[in-house]
Every structure is written in structure tokens, then in C-alpha cells.
Amino acid sequence: MSFLSVDRVTRRFGPTLSLGEKIAARLGADVETRAVQAVNDVTLAVEKGRTLGLVGESGCGKSTLGRVIAGILAPSEGAVLLDGQPVMQGTNKVTTRVQTVFQDPFASLDPRMKVGEAVAEGPIAHGLTARAQAAEYVAGWFARVGLDPAWAERYPHQFSGGQRQRIAIARALAMQPDLLICDEPVASLDVSIQAQIINLFLDLRRDLGLTCVFISHDLSVVRHICDRMAVMYLGRIVEEGETGAVFDSPAHPYTRALLASVPELVLDGEELVRFAPIQGEVPSPYDPPAGCHYNPRCPFAQDRCRAEAPALRLLPNGRHAACHFAEELPAG
Amino acid sequence: MMLLRRFWAEFRENRIALAALVVVVLVSLLAVFAPLITPQNPYDMTGLSLMDARRPPGFVGSGGYTHLLGTDPQGRDLLSAILYGLRISIQIGLAAGLVALTIGATLGILAAYAGGRIEMLIMRVVDLQLSFPAILLALVLVALLGQGKAQLIGALVAAQYAYFARTAYGAATSERRKDYIEAARATPLAPSRVILRHLLPNCTPPLIVVATVQIANSISLEATLSFLGLGLPVTEPSLGMLISNGFPYMMSGRYWISVYPGVALIVLIVAINIVGDQIRDQFNPRLRK
Numbered sequence: 305m306s307f308l309s310v311d312r313v314t315r316r317f318g319p320t321l322s323l324g325e326k327i328a329a330r331l332g333a334d335v336e337t338r339a340v341q342a343v344n345d346v347t348l349a350v351e352k353g354r355t356l357g358l359v360g361e362s363g364c365g366k367s368t369l370g371r372v373i374a375g376i377l378a379p380s381e382g383a384v385l386l387d388g389q390p391v392m393q394g395t396n397k398v399t400t401r402v403q404t405v406f407q408d409p410f411a412s413l414d415p416r417m418k419v420g421e422a423v424a425e426g427p428i429a430h431g432l433t434a435r436a437q438a439a440e441y442v443a444g445w446f447a448r449v450g451l452d453p454a455w456a457e458r459y460p461h462q463f464s465g466g467q468r469q470r471i472a473i474a475r476a477l478a479m480q481p482d483l484l485i486c487d488e489p490v491a492s493l494d495v496s497i498q499a500q501i502i503n504l505f506l507d508l509r510r511d512l513g514l515t516c517v518f519i520s521h522d523l524s525v526v527r528h529i530c531d532r533m534a535v536m537y538l539g540r541i542v543e544e545g546e547t548g549a550v551f552d553s554p555a556h557p558y559t560r561a562l563l564a565s566v567p568e569l570v571l572d573g574e575e576l577v578r579f580a581p582i583q584g585e586v587p588s589p590y591d592p593p594a595g596c597h598y599n600p601r602c603p604f605a606q607d608r609c610r611a612e613a614p615a616l617r618l619l620p621n622g623r624h625a626a627c628h629f630a631e632e633l634p635a636g
Numbered sequence: 637m638m639l640l641r642r643f644w645a646e647f648r649e650n651r652i653a654l655a656a657l658v659v660v661v662l663v664s665l666l667a668v669f670a671p672l673i674t675p676q677n678p679y680d681m682t683g684l685s686l687m688d689a690r691r692p693p694g695f696v697g698s699g700g701y702t703h704l705l706g707t708d709p710q711g712r713d714l715l716s717a718i719l720y721g722l723r724i725s726i727q728i729g730l731a732a733g734l735v736a737l738t739i740g741a742t743l744g745i746l747a748a749y750a751g752g753r754i755e756m757l758i759m760r761v762v763d764l765q766l767s768f769p770a771i772l773l774a775l776v777l778v779a780l781l782g783q784g785k786a787q788l789i790g791a792l793v794a795a796q797y798a799y800f801a802r803t804a805y806g807a808a809t810s811e812r813r814k815d816y817i818e819a820a821r822a823t824p825l826a827p828s829r830v831i832l833r834h835l836l837p838n839c840t841p842p843l844i845v846v847a848t849v850q851i852a853n854s855i856s857l858e859a860t861l862s863f864l865g866l867g868l869p870v871t872e873p874s875l876g877m878l879i880s881n882g883f884p885y886m887m888s889g890r891y892w893i894s895v896y897p898g899v900a901l902i903v904l905i906v907a908i909n910i911v912g913d914q915i916r917d918q919f920n921p922r923l924r925k
Contacts, residue, residue: 376822397824404822412815416837425833426823472819479823 305388306349307515308373308483313382315343315365315372340589342368344539345382347616350532352482355509355516357530357547359523359562361586365539367487370519374404374485386483400430403476407488409468413460413475420446420456423475432480445474449504466497470504477508483515490525502529523566527551535559538589538597541616545623555625557602557633558582596627604633646918653914659907663900667722674716675701679872684711690890706892709881712873714892718900721875724868725904728785729855732792736854737847739793740800745839747801748808749831759805762798770795774857778866788867792854803846807839841919848912852905859901875901 318339321329329335342365350356358366371377373384375397384391391399406412413422423445424438433441443453449470460468469489476484486505490498506529509516520526526533527547534544535558543556554560567579584601587593593600599609608628616626627633648654666673676683676699688697688711695703697713705714747758765773777791811817812835820830861867862876873881875897882893 374822375824376818397822400823404819406815406819408815412819414816414820414834414838417833425829426825429823429825429829475819 305385307352307387308348308350308517309385310346310348310369310373311383311385313343313346313369313372313379313384314341315368315377316341316380336590338590341539341592342589343372343379346536346539346541348534348541348544350483350515350517352515353513354531355518355529357526357533358517358519358536359521359526359533360536361562362521363586363589364536366519366521366536369536370404370485370487370517373483373517374402374487375399376404400426400479401481402483402485403479403481404485404487405469405472405476405489408492409465409472410460410492412472413468415460417459418457419460419463419471422460423456423471423478426475426479430479432478441478442474445478448477448508449474464497465493466500469493469497469501473501473504473508477512481514483517484509486516486518488520489518491520491522498525505529523551523563535562538587538592540597540626541624542598542627543623543625544616545625549621549623553621555619555621555623555630555633556598556627557604558598559625561601604629643918647914650914653910656907656910656914659903660911663722663904663907664726666719667726670716670719670723674713674719675699676713676716678712678717678720681871686711690885690893692890693892705896706890708873708878708893709885714878714896717873717878718875718897721873721878721897722900722904724785724872724874725855725858725901728789728792728858728874729851732789732796732854732858733847733851735789736793736797736850737800737843740797740802741804741836741839741843743797744801744804744806745808745831745835748805748812749827749835758801762801762805765798766802770798770853771857771860774861775864775866778861783867783869785868788858788861791861792857795857796850796854799846799850800843803842804839807842808835811835811838845912845916845919848908848915852908852912855908856901856905 316339319336321335321337325335329337344365346369348356358369360366368377372379373391375384375391378392378395386399386401389399391397391402413419420439420442423442424433427433427441428435428438439456442456446453446456451467451470451474455463460471463471489505490501493501502525508514518526518530530547532545533547533550534541535550535556536542537558543550543554543559545555550559551563554563561580561582564580565582582601587597587600593610595611596602596605596609596614599605602609606629612628614626614628616624618624619630671677685698688695688703688707689709691697691703691707693704693706695706697703697707703713703715705718708714708717743758743762747755774791774795777794778788781787781790817830817834820834858867858874859876859879862874863880865880867876868874870877878897879894879901882890882897886894
């Protein structure tokens with residue numbers, strides 16, 4: 305069994321209707337009563353020490369899947385197992401071995417708590433350090449993420465975005481996790497800071513032997529740091545495989561379109577920027593198309609695609625893809 | 637500490653608010669030290685003489701001292717009675733405000749954190765209560781519970797906790813959605829710790845604002861109840877009752893019995909409200925220059 309296994313996880317978000325809204329809906333008023341399937345029957349596995357990249361457009365469910373793996377959201381169906389142990393029981397997280405680094409370091413730190421205390425409170429609560437040694441313990445992690453340990457007495461508003469993200473990383477790592485979920489950890493940072501944080505992340509991953517799930521919409525970052533990657537579209541995984549192989553020969557039409565949509569500078573030609581936006585709009589998640597969710601936008605769609613949802617299956621080249629015609633697609 | 641200093645520096649810039657704060661502090665000190673300042677203990681019935689009743693300001697009574705603000709229908713020195721009245725008003729207003737703050741904030745934050753049925757139950761009761769006037773509930777409760785300080789505070793708390801619950805609920809629901817709460821829950825930390833160390837401190841600014849305004853409201857509610865004869869016993873007149881006592885004499889030229897306690901009440905309430913407004917403006921980033 306894999307170190308992390310995501311077993312047929314589905315997560316729905318139903319509208320929470322008040323009594324009045326329920327009555328209005330009964331009387332035929334226009335009240336949204338449908339649920340959204342943010343994550344739809346996803347099965348994944350990550351080996352120990354490996355990093356899985358989770359990519360897709362906004363709203364594809366990658367953050368929701370990350371939160372389910374992290375034990376923040378309970379799955380509606382299915383289970384997440386870490387080393388064979390469930391991450392959640394009911395709606396309660398029952399392990400400290402999974403920790404999360406959030407996207408926005410301006411929101412993920414309590415503005416009224418000194419950063420040293422924010423790093424120390426989890427380890428103290430779970431007995432990873434004694435209260436008397438907490439300051440030393442925190443100083444160790446501050447040094448590890450490249451912060452001056454003397455800054456532990458400051459408040460979050462006294463730090464820059466990059467420094468805050470270092471604090472957030474220290475807070476997650478101080479819990480001594482085996483699995484780190486990074487939910488777009490560099491998306492809200494300046495480009496010049498992004499590289500620093502990515503490098504810090506790579507160093508820490510190597511030194512601590514971390515297993516990671518790295519959620520991003522930045523394909524170049526994923527290519528740089530992930531061993532494997534999974535591509536999501538409207539709640540389903542459409543392709544999964546070795547990062548390099550997926551980039552070199554995408555097996556799913558959506559992956560192809562996603563990779564082609566990355567802007568590219570062509571320096572020696574006339575064109576300075578070239579990219580091919582994906583045709584059409586993402587369908588409403590309330591009412592996803594029948595069959596393959598990608599069929600309205602897919603240039604290769606056939607009748608079968610409009611009727612039957614393709615399962616994620618193993619292709620001869622070791623790739624997993626959810627496409628009926630993955631082997632028959634024209635090259636390129 | 638640094639935040640507090642910055643807050644004070646900004647507060648000081650508003651001269652009117654600063655003056656109001658001085659008034660509040662001054663009146664509070666006068667009220668606290670009333671027994672040391674006043675020439676007479678107005679609650680000691682044996683020290684009162686009906687010969688001195690309803691005398692105008694400046695009258696020298698049987699006690700041998702000048703009644704600066706005149707005397708009331710029982711022969712009390714009005715200045716003494718006002719200071720003692722302020723003492724009671726501030727005591728009751730503060731006690732009722734703080735107890736209502738504690739209960740209301742607890743309920744509001746609990747409702748926001750727990751969600752679901754608990755939220756539904758708490759907030760519907762609060763909404764129901766906010767839909768009719770606080771004074772009505774206070775009147776009914778005082779009538780049911782009887783006279784006395786504790787009963788009066790109880791009635792005021794019951795009438796006012798809903799405002800705190802609403803405010804705390806509003807602040808907590810918006811804070812609750814933020815990442816730092818999610819991060820704390822995902823560590824995982826115990827719910828009690830998430831609520832007390834993370835949610836509560838971030839909900840305090842609006843609660844402080846409402847608390848200032850509600851303390852002023854408790855004082856005026858108490859005065860209203862006393863004016864209607866439902867507050868404290870007649871032997872210990874609070875400001876409302878002093879006003880009520882002088883009311884029949886207003887038209888016969890003995891204005892001072894009602895007017896001076898009324899002025900004292902208004903000055904206190906207006907001053908607290910100005911201070912409260914300034915605190916609210918300082919906490920509201922959209923009003924920042």
C-alpha cells in the first residue's frame with residue numbers, strides 16, 4: 305500500500321438552506337438546492353518521499369482535494385489513508401502527521417498572536433516540545449526557514465509576504481509532519497520572492513525527507529519540483545503520471561490544451577508571445593456535461609464521449625488517463 | 637502595548653472625544669468618592685429634615701451648609717443626591733454592561749463557531765428579542781423580579797445581551813472563514829483553544845465599541861425604569877427617581893429638582909457616547925484618513 309492513498313474520495317458542497325429558503329424552494333421559487341461535486345470519485349497514491357503536483361484551472365477542485373487530504377474537510381464519500389491510518393474520523397482530524405501551508409500568508413497567520421507563539425502552540429499542545437523548551441524549539445525552526453530567531457516576539461503585520469510564508473512553513477514543519485500539503489504556497493508572492501520560497505521548500509524537503517502534495521496552477525513550478533503530477537478537470541482526475549512524461553507527451557486532450565495555453569516567449573522569431581487559450585468556457589459545476597466532462601471543449605469528442613464517462617485507466621506507457629481515445633489521439 | 641500607545645495617540649487628536657473622556661473620568665471619580673465629597677448622606681433618612689424640602693439653590697439649611705443645587709421634596713441636598721445617584725447609575729450600568737458582554741459574546745461566538753442547529757437556536761432567540769424594544773422586556777422583568785440592585789442588573793442584562801450576541805456573531809462569522817482559523821483547526825488544536833486564543837481576540841474591537849455604547853444605554857434604561865417607579869427603593873433614589881420626584885414641581889417654578897439630575901444624566905450619557913463613537917471610528921479602517 306502506498307504511503308498516502310486517496311481512496312475514491314468525493315466531496316460535495318450542498319447549499320445550507322434556511323427554513324425560509326426551504327419553504328420558498330417548495331413553493332417553486334428560484335432557490336439553488338443542488339449540490340456541487342467539487343471532487344468526484346478521486347483515487348490517488350503518493351509514495352513516501354515523493355512530491356505530487358496537483359494542477360488544473362480555477363474551480364477544478366484541486367484546493368478542495370488538498371483540504372480533504374489535509375484533514376480540513378471531511379470527504380463526503382471515500383477515505384484518505386496515511387500509512388494505512390485514516391486522516392479523519394467523522395469531521396475530526398485525528399493525526400498531526402499531515403500539515404498544510406496555505407496560499408495567502410497574510411490570511412493564514414493570526415494577526416493578534418506573536419509569530420513565535422503561533423509556531424509553538426501546536427507542538428506544545430501535542431507534546432512535541434515542553435513549554436519550558438518552546439522558545440528554543442521555535443528558534444530552531446526559525447533558523448531552519450531562514451528567519452532571525454529574535455523575531456519570534458513580533459506580530460505578523462511586521463513581516464513581508466515572503467517572511468510570513470517562511471513563518472507559515474515553520475509553523476507547519478514544527479509539527480514534524482510526514483506529509484506536507486502546499487496549497488499554492490507561492491501564488492500570492494512577488495515573482496522575485498517565489499524562487500526563494502521554492503528553493504527553501506526544496507531544501508527542506510530533501511533534509512527532512514518530506515512527502516508532499518503541491519497544489520498549483522503554475523505549470524512551470526510544478527515541472528520544476530514535482531515527481532508526479534495529476535491534472536484535474538471539474539472535480540475529476542483526467543491524467544496522472546511522471547511529471548516529465550506528462551509534459552513531453554500529454555495523453556489527455558485537456559492536458560494538451562492546458563500545456564499549450566502556457567504563454568511562451570519566442571525570442572528569435574517575430575512573435576514575442578505565443579499561446580493557445582483553451583476553447584470555450586468551463587461548464588457550470590452545478591450542471592456538468594454528461595459523459596466526459598471535457599467533451600464540449602474537446603476537439604476529438606465523439607458520440608461515446610457524450611454518453612459514457614471515461615474511467616482513469618492505465619495506458620501502456622505507464623500513464624493514467626481518463627480518455628476513451630487516449631491511444632488513438634493524433635500526435636502533437 | 638505598542639498598538640495601545642498608537643491607539644491613544646490617535647484618540648488624543650480628537651479634542652471633543654478627549655474632553656468627553658475627561659468628563660467621563662471626572663464624573664466617575666466624583667461618583668466613586670461621593671461619600672468623601674458630599675456634605676450629606678442622602679440615604680440616611682434620619683439626617684433629612686422636611687423643613688429643608690424643595691429649597692432653591694444657594695439655600696442655607698438646618699445643617700448649616702449651603703445647598704448649592706437646592707433640595708428635593710424630602711429635604712435632601714440635591715448635589716449629594718446627584719453624586720450618590722451617579723454612583724448607583726454607573727455601578728449598575730457597568731455591571732449590567734459587563735455581564736451582558738460576557739453572556740452575549742459567549743453565545744454569539746459559540747453560535748458562529750458551532751454552526752448548524754446550535755447557531756439556529758441561539759440566533760433565532762436573539763433575533764426574536766431584538767425585534768421588540770429592550771425597555772419592554774426590562775419593564776416586564778423588573779415588574780416580575782421586584783426591586784433591588786441585583787434584580788435591576790438581571791433585567792438590564794436580559795434586555796441587552798442580544799446586542800452583544802449579534803455583534804459577536806457577526807464578527808466571529810467573518811473571522812471564522814479566514815485561513816488562520818482553518819490553519820489552527822488543521823493543526824489540529826482543541827476547539828476551546830481555537831475559540832479562546834484565536835477567534836475571541838480577533839472579535840474584540842467591535843465588542844469594545846458596542847460595550848461602551850451599551851453601558852450608556854444601561855444607564856439611561858435604568859434611569860427610565862427608575863423614573864417609571866420600577867427601579868431601586870425610594871429610600872435610595874437614583875438619577876431617574878430624582879427626576880421623577882421633581883416632576884410634579886416643574887410647573888410651579890421649582891425646576892432644579894428635576895433639571896439638575898437630568899443635566900447630570902445627559903452629560904454622562906453624551907460623554908460616554910462621544911467616547912464610544914471615537915473608539916468605533918478608530919476601529920473602522922474605512923473611516924481612516
